Amino acid sequence: MAQRFLDSGFMLRQQERGYGPEHVKLHMTIMNTRLREKRFAVVNTTLPPTRKPRNSFDARTIMKHNHDFSFGRVHNPSINVVDPNNCEKDRFYKKIAKLALPKLLQTQQQ
Template sequence: MSGLMQKEYERVKLHATVMNTLFRKEPSDSESPRLARGQRKTRESFDARSVLKHFKDYEFGSLTIPNIHLSQRFSTGQDLYYQCVAMAALPKS
């Protein structure tokens, strides 16, 4: 146990979220009623294979990632992103 947060699972899957459909904005959001506190938007999945195929040879550029955040699930920080419970700075190249 690292002591950073309460253990929830035996295994953790290391991943990076590229596009989170849960926080998507609908074109008609300004007209639609807001969800009551505690209610969640339904997650809408989509098949991105056609997008990946279309952009398979596209050069998106490069990005230097200065640090890695360990986030607490189901939490929100002041910046409205997941609450960061630990951060590791990456070496500069």
């Protein structure tokens, strides 16, 4: 993926930026605790944002207990590249690019 970003001009070589070898950090949100807040419920769409800290939880026990459980498969036709320092009006990260995955990668996930 890093090579693809480099070839397309989407990413600079790390050496040009004064860093080590190229790498891409992938992140996936499994459960967004922000969505547990009442103001995100369908019946409470008019509630204003709050400054309360979120209630986080440690999912390591759940993952350890279910380490061999098949949660199913997800087919991703694309990857969204976001800017974690900027948010849209809906308070989700601002999407700066959308990368379509080749069909080959989609079928290999099956």
